[in-house]
Structures are given as C-alpha cells and as structure tokens.
Amino acid sequence: MADFDTPEYRKYRDIPKLEEGTMSDSAPFIAKPVFQGPLGFPGELVENWQEVAIDKMGDLLGKYRGLQVYLDSCVKCGACTDKCHYFIGTKDPKNMPVGRQDLLRSVYRRYFTFAGKYFPKLVGAKDLTKEVLDDWYSYFHQCSQCRRCSVYCPYGIDTAEISMAAREILDTVGIGQKYCNEIIGKVYTIGNNLGLPKRALRDTLLDLEEEIEEETGLPIKLPLDVKGADILLVTPSADFFAEPHIDGLIGYAKVFHEAGVNWTLSSHASEAGNFGMFIGSYENMQDVAMRVRQAAEDLGVKRIVHGECGHAWRIAYSFWNTLIGPWDFLDQNYPIPQHICEYTWDLIENNKLNFDKSENDHRVMTFHDSCNVARATRMGDKPGGQFEIPRNVIKAVCNHYYEMDPETTKEGTYCCGGGGGLLTDDLMEIRVKGALPRMEALNEVVEDHGVTNMAAICAICKSQFSKVLPYYKMPMDMIVSVHQLVGDALILTGSKEALEALEAAESSEE
Amino acid sequence: MSVAFAILLYIATAILFVGVFLRVLKYWRTPAPLKIPTMPAPVTQMGVVFRMWREVVLFESLFKSSIWTWVFSWMFHLSLLLAFFRHLRYIISPDNIFWPIISLEVIQSFGKYAGYFMLIGLLGLLARRIFVDRVRYISNPSDYLMLLLILTIAGTGLSMSFIAHTDIVALKMFVLGLVRFDMQPLPSSLLLQVHLASVALLMIIFPISKLLHAPGIFFSPTRNQVDNAREKRHLAPWAAKLDANRGHKTKDQLVKD
Numbered sequence: 001m002a003d004f005d006t007p008e009y010r011k012y013r014d015i016p017k018l019e020e021g022t023m024s025d026s027a028p029f030i031a032k033p034v035f036q037g038p039l040g041f042p043g044e045l046v047e048n049w050q051e052v053a054i055d056k057m058g059d060l061l062g063k064y065r066g067l068q069v070y071l072d073s074c075v076k077c078g079a080c081t082d083k084c085h086y087f088i089g090t091k092d093p094k095n096m097p098v099g100r101q102d103l104l105r106s107v108y109r110r111y112f113t114f115a116g117k118y119f120p121k122l123v124g125a126k127d128l129t130k131e132v133l134d135d136w137y138s139y140f141h142q143c144s145q146c147r148r149c150s151v152y153c154p155y156g157i158d159t160a161e162i163s164m165a166a167r168e169i170l171d172t173v174g175i176g177q178k179y180c181n182e183i184i185g186k187v188y189t190i191g192n193n194l195g196l197p198k199r200a201l202r203d204t205l206l207d208l209e210e211e212i213e214e215e216t217g218l219p220i221k222l223p224l225d226v227k228g229a230d231i232l233l234v235t236p237s238a239d240f241f242a243e244p245h246i247d248g249l250i251g252y253a254k255v256f257h258e259a260g261v262n263w264t265l266s267s268h269a270s271e272a273g274n275f276g277m278f279i280g281s282y283e284n285m286q287d288v289a290m291r292v293r294q295a296a297e298d299l300g301v302k303r304i305v306h307g308e309c310g311h312a313w314r315i316a317y318s319f320w321n322t323l324i325g326p327w328d329f330l331d332q333n334y335p336i337p338q339h340i341c342e343y344t345w346d347l348i349e350n351n352k353l354n355f356d357k358s359e360n361d362h363r364v365m366t367f368h369d370s371c372n373v374a375r376a377t378r379m380g381d382k383p384g385g386q387f388e389i390p391r392n393v394i395k396a397v398c399n400h401y402y403e404m405d406p407e408t409t410k411e412g413t414y415c416c417g418g419g420g421g422l423l424t425d426d427l428m429e430i431r432v433k434g435a436l437p438r439m440e441a442l443n444e445v446v447e448d449h450g451v452t453n454m455a456a457i458c459a460i461c462k463s464q465f466s467k468v469l470p471y472y473k474m475p476m477d478m479i480v481s482v483h484q485l486v487g488d489a490l491i492l493t494g495s496k497e498a499l500e501a502l503e504a505a506e507s508s509e510e
Numbered sequence: 511m512s513v514a515f516a517i518l519l520y521i522a523t524a525i526l527f528v529g530v531f532l533r534v535l536k537y538w539r540t541p542a543p544l545k546i547p548t549m550p551a552p553v554t555q556m557g558v559v560f561r562m563w564r565e566v567v568l569f570e571s572l573f574k575s576s577i578w579t580w581v582f583s584w585m586f587h588l589s590l591l592l593a594f595f596r597h598l599r600y601i602i603s604p605d606n607i608f609w610p611i612i613s614l615e616v617i618q619s620f621g622k623y624a625g626y627f628m629l630i631g632l633l634g635l636l637a638r639r640i641f642v643d644r645v646r647y648i649s650n651p652s653d654y655l656m657l658l659l660i661l662t663i664a665g666t667g668l669s670m671s672f673i674a675h676t677d678i679v680a681l682k683m684f685v686l687g688l689v690r691f692d693m694q695p696l697p698s699s700l701l702l703q704v705h706l707a708s709v710a711l712l713m714i715i716f717p718i719s720k721l722l723h724a725p726g727i728f729f730s731p732t733r734n735q736v737d738n739a740r741e742k743r744h745l746a747p748w749a750a751k752l753d754a755n756r757g758h759k760t761k762d763q764l765v766k767d
C-alpha cells in the first residue's frame with residue numbers, strides 16, 4: 001500500500017526502545033508563495049531568517065505565559081516520554097513530548113537564558129542552524145497538538161502550545177505548511193475548508209433532502225441562509241459530503257426536525273473547522289472564527305449549535321468568547337455555543353425524542369474520545385460532561401456498547417493520529433504509525449466483545465480512521481458519526497416507520 | 511575563611527531572592543491570552559486551588575504518569591521540606607515565637623532521618639536518568655550535575671549528623687551573626703564548608719535553571735485556569751487591541767455572497 005510498514009500490535013503494550021531518526025525524513029509539503037501572502041506570511045524563506053525567527057520567539061515569549069513558563073520549567077523527569085502516540089508508533093526520540101519540546105527549548109536556552117548563552121554545552125543549548133530549522137519543520141508537523149502529554153506532566157507542560165509557537169515562527173520566516181495554509185486561504189476566499197462555493201453547497205443540501213425524504217417519507221429540511229431562524233448550526237464542511245460525516249449531518253437534521261425548531265446553516269460560516277489554531281496564529285484564528293459571528297448577526301439567529309468536530313469545538317467552546325465575543329445579542333438562556341450532543345441529550349432527558357434502539361442492533365459500539373473534545377472542552381455543567389454526554393447519547397440509541405481500555409479513553413484518550421493539521425496524504429506514514437495505540441485498543445474490544453463499529457464526534461477523526469483502518473486490516477466503514485446512530489434509531493413523528501411501530505405496539509397490547 | 515563564606519552566603523541569598531522575584535514578575539506580567547486548562551478542569555476558583563494543592567503537595571499528575579518517578583521525587587521533595595524545617599533552628603533564636611515549634615522533638619528527629627530518604631530519592635532519580643534510555647536521551651550534563659550537587663549537600667549534611675559532628679553551637683552563632691549582621695567565626699570543618707558552598711551554589715543557579723519549576727507550576731495555564739470560557743470572556747490586553755480590526759478579511763466576503 002505504501003513504502004512503509006504498518007506497525008505491529010505490541011504484545012504487552014510495552015514502551016518501545018528508542019530508535020533515533022526513524023522519522024527524520026518526514027515533512028509535509030511546503031506552502032507556495034501565493035498561499036502565504038493572504039495569511040500575512042512571507043512567500044519563502046527570508047534572507048535573515050535566523051534573526052527573524054529569534055525575534056519572533058521573543059515576541060511570542062512576551063505574549064504567551066504558557067510558552068515562557070513551559071520552556072523554563074521542564075525538569076526532564078521523563079514522565080511524558082512514553083505518552084505520545086507518535087513516539088509509540090515510530091520509536092523516534094524526537095517524538096517523545098519532551099524530545100519535541102527540546103527542539104525549541106535548546107534554541108530558547110541559547111538565545112534567551114544566562115546559562116545557555118554562557119554555558120551552552122552544559123544545558124544542551126543550540127544555535128539556530130538550518131538543520132535545527134529543518135528539524136522543527138519535520139517534528140513540529142509530527143505533533144497533532146492532542147495535549148495527551150500535558151495531562152501527565154507534573155507541571156502541565158503542553159507540547160501543543162510549543163508546537164503552535166514553533167509553527168508560527170516557521171510561518172514568520174516563510175516556511176508554511178501547504179495543507180493548513182492553503183485551507184485557511186480557501187476559508188478566506190470561499191468560506192470553507194473544502195472550497196465548496198455557495199451554489200454547490202445549496203445543490204448538495206437539496207440532494208440530501210431528497211434522499212432523506214425517500215428514506216423517511218418526510219420533508220426534512222437542511223435550510224441554508226434562512227434569516228430569522230432561531231438556531232444557526234455551525235459544522236465542519238466535511239459533514240456536507242464526506243463519509244461517514246454526512247450521515248451525522250442527516251442525524252442533526254432529523255433531530256432538529258423532530259424537535260420542531262427553526263434552524264439554518266450559513267453559507268458564510270459553512271465551516272466550523274479553524275486551522276488558524278494549528279498554525280498557532282491568533283490573528284488568523286480570529287479572522288477565520290469571525291465569519292461565525294458575522295453570519296449569526298447577519299441572519300439574526302438566537303442560538304448557535306455546533307456540529308461534531310474536535311478542534312473546532314475546542315475553538316468554539318474555549319476560544320470563541322475571547323476571539324469573537326461577547327455574545328450579548330444571543331439568547332442567554334442557552335449555552336453559547338451549544339454542542340449538538342448537549343442539544344440532543346437535553347431533548348432526550350426531557351423525553352422529547354423516541355427511539356427504536358433495535359435499529360442499531362446490527363452494531364456493537366465503542367466510542368473514541370476525540371482529543372480536543374476530551375482534554376480541551378466540556379459539555380454540560382459538570383467537569384467530565386464531555387465524556388458522559390456523548391456516551392449517554394450513544395447508549396440511549398444503541399443496545400450494545402463496550403468501552404475500550406480505560407487508559408486509552410476520556411482524558412487519557414489517544415489521538416486518532418491525524419489531528420493538528422496532519423490530515424494530509426503527504427504525511428501518511430506518521431498518520432498510520434500514530435494510530436497504533438488507538439488501533440490496539442480497538443482491536444482488543446473487537447476480539448473480546450465483537451465490537452463492529454466505533455463512533456466519534458470529530459470530522460478529522462472520522463476522515464483519519466476511514467483512511468488508516470484498512471492499514472490495520474479493519475474495514476474503513478467501522479467508523480461512524482454519533483448522530484448517524486441517533487438518526488438511525490430516531491422515531492420520526494409521522495414517518496412510515498413510526499406508523500408501523502405504532503401499529504405493532506397496539507397489536508401487542510391487544 | 512569565615513568572611514569568604516559570609517560574603518558567599520549573602521550573595522547567594524540575594525541572587526536567589528532577586529532572581530526568583532524577577533522571574534515571577536515576568537511570569538506574572540506575561541498574559542495567557544487563551545483559555546487552555548487541561549480538562550476536565552475545575553469550574554470554580556476554589557476548585558483550581560484544590561487542583562493546584564494536589565499537584566504541589568501530592569504530585570498528582572506525576573502519580574498518574576510514572577509511579578517510580580513519583581516515588582523517588584516525592585521522597586526527595588518531602589525530605590527536603592523536613593530538612594528545611596530542621597535547619598530553621600540555626601536561623602531562629604530561642605527567643606523567637608516560632609522557637610517552641612522548631613525545637614520540637616518530632617521536627618528535629620524527622621528532619622534528621624529525612625536525610626536518608628533524601629539520599630534514596632536522589633539515587634533513585636539518578637538511576638532512572640542513567641538506566642532508562644528515554645530519560646538518558648533527554649538528559650543534559652546540567653541534569654546530572656544538579657543531582658550530584660544535591661547529593662553532595664545531603665551526603666555532607668548526613669555525615670555531620672551521624673558521623674563527624676560539627677560544633678553546632680558555634681555554627682548557630684555564625685548563622686545568627688549573618689542574620690544580625692554581626693560576624694561570628696565559622697567552625698572549621700571541611701564537611702561543613704562543602705555543605706555550605708554547595709547550598710550557596712544551588713541558591714545561585716536556582717533562578718537560572720530548571721529549578722524554576724517550583725514557581726513555574728503556579729503559573730502553568732493548563733493547571734491554574736478555571737474552566738468557565740463560555741460563561742466569562744477572557745481577554746488579554748494585546749489580544750483586546752486586535753478586536754477593532756477582527757474579521758476584516760471576511761467582512762467583504764459576506765456582502766459579496
């Protein structure tokens with residue numbers, strides 16, 4: 001399938017022995033000059049890049065407390081060394097979280113600390129050479145910014161923050177990553193990551209409506225740009241055409257229909273995803289996010305509901321209020337924004353939805369916690385709601401559900417391997433290798449409990465799993481959307497199935 | 511010799527306090543522009559205090575990640591605390607209000623035996639650094655030297671407690687003399703001199719080394735932030751300035767479509 005080997009499952013989940021340099025050749029394509037400009041970055045490596053890079057590092061140190069504290073505080077205790085899925089899958093020591101941080105830290109020490117300036121050898125400080133820069137480009141694009149390491153570090157050192165800073169420095173000297181920067185450009189010019197123009201989006205939604213009507217016999221709508229709607233749904237654009245995302249979108253539509261609310265999508269904010277975070281650029285993240293506020297104001301909605309997407313939910317939950325708030329024009333009686341799982345679970349708790357769980361009986365489910373949802377956001381009002389609510393929803397609509405190894409779920413969840421701007425074909429090797437720990441845990445429940453499907457609430461996870469499952473000899477359609485399960489089991493008032501169910505219930509009573 | 515040590519200790523103390531103060535000031539002044547607590551995180555400020563307490567006192571995250579590192583480093587840090595209390599008897603004069611506590615038998619004998627625990631903890635950490643390939647890979651010379659330095663402090667201290675006693679009455683006079691700016695002679699003992707010099711060195715490198723993890727943890731945004739992003743707008747001063755111009759790249763587009 002490719003010019004690398006898919007890693008073998010480890011027998012006892014033992015920590016691999018180091019193998020230096022196994023991934024030193026991995027690097028994503030570099031962005032062309034035309035894609036750098038619109039984001040405010042130079043087109044190619046600037047002449048005095050060393051100086052520019054160090055200046056930028058100084059600038060970021062003054063702007064981000066986390067970066068400053070994390071670069072100072074690491075005691076090299078090694079507690080994080082075995083926590084990264086990319087290390088486990090590649091054995092490359094520079095993929096240990098602290099190994100990755102040290103690529104930046106050694107330069108920080110050299111230029112910004114007393115010890116590094118005068119005793120560089122003693123403290124492992126390094127000059128910023130071209131090799132170091134190349135290492136940055138390579139290894140900071142082998143970090144999915146999943147923050148698993150930050151859970152286990154005694155000081156909470158968050159390698160994602162370091163990766164973001166490193167990528168911003170790289171962009172500032174003119175070496176951007178093609179995948180992320182092109183996509184951000186598309187958002188600016190077209191409105192979403194996929195470059196799906198408004199007309200194409202409208203056609204897609206109309207086709208889908210037809211399909212749903214055929215299946216249910218009901219005129220379930222996917223409204224676009226409806227002024228005065230109550231709810232604006234912001235969802236990743238992959239939901240409009242990728243599998244299994246699209247089945248999730250159909251699920252949302254069925255839930256909204258059954259709840260009888262007036263909702264809409266927006267062509268201006270037809271993307272929940274925001275790759276500005278991946279490249280560590282506050283300004284770009286803010287500009288990309290701003291479309292949502294503009295759309296909400298323009299359409300005059302009262303609430304915003306957010307579709308299934310991990311990093312996007314992080315930005316929506318944790319950053320929107322900062323970036324594009326305050327939300328004083330929205331209805332304050334609802335969480336702003338509200339996750340679609342929160343929305344659905346609320347309806348379920350209030351007995352507003354009826355399910356025929358047997359519709360999902362052909363599936364034996366497990367759930368993959370997406371890293372950004374698990375470690376960077378919440379749902380509901382209690383800490384940990386981000387774990388409970390999606391599980392509650394699944395259990396409300398499925399009869400067969402099993403958990404994976406607890407070391408690989410909830411806040412200890414392993415990234416799918418494709419997050420943080422790595423979901424591109426030019427990084428296939430690291431994506432496949434990084435999926436190893438999740439594949440091991442999944443394989444275990446497949447063997448022990450006959451699990452047939454894994455649900456997720458992240459567009460990146462869904463795309464990544466569809467792609468890597470076959471490498472691990474599992475079918476690509478094992479991965480499903482949570483709202484696909486909801487949609488399949490939901491009894492829609494007035495639909496053919498609902499009438500049949502009603503008749504069946506009546507006859508059994510007789 | 512006494513004069514040299516007096517000067518060294520004064521300088522070391524000054525560097526420690528001024529250095530750490532400046533560093534803390536820097537952390538304090540650097541804004542954390544975004545909400546990045548590692549979830550699940552407390553939803554109240556009290557909850558954050560409790561989380562921080564668990565990190566600082568129990569090393570909660572380390573306990574979750576690496577049990578042996580936790581055992582050794584917890585042993586080491588606890589002994590350090592006990593040894594610190596024991597040493598207070600040199601600085602505090604008997605007429606001080608804290609004297610009755612410091613001179614308590616428990617504190618003094620705990621402090622005395624803590625030295626052994628400290629040695630075990632430090633040797634354990636050193637062994638991990640040498641024998642675990644992942645930890646060896648990330649270690650710089652300074653990481654080994656720092657352990658050796660603290661081992662020297664612990665070793666000389668223990669030797670003075672249990673093998674070659676120093677004249678602690680004279681030592682106390684010397685230290686109190688430093689506190690009162692009234693020079694007294696330092697008892698001449700090689701062990702004591704090595705002990706004091708190493709401590710001074712440790713104090714000097716504190717503000718310019720990874721020992722900054724001690725103040726650092728209190729400023730770690732992943733640990734000290736409240737999970738209330740939806741309820742309360744969090745805005746750093748430099749980020750607030752960007753608000754005026756936000757969305758300029760996408761505004762025209764809205765009119766167009």
Ligand code: SF4
Binds near residue numbers: 074076078155
């Ligand atoms: S766990 Fe934290 S302090 Fe320890 S080596 Fe990793 S980053 Fe450094």
Ligand code: SF4
Binds near residue numbers: 085145146147150415
């Ligand atoms: S953030 Fe995730 S991918 Fe990056 S170093 Fe930490 S564990 Fe690895």
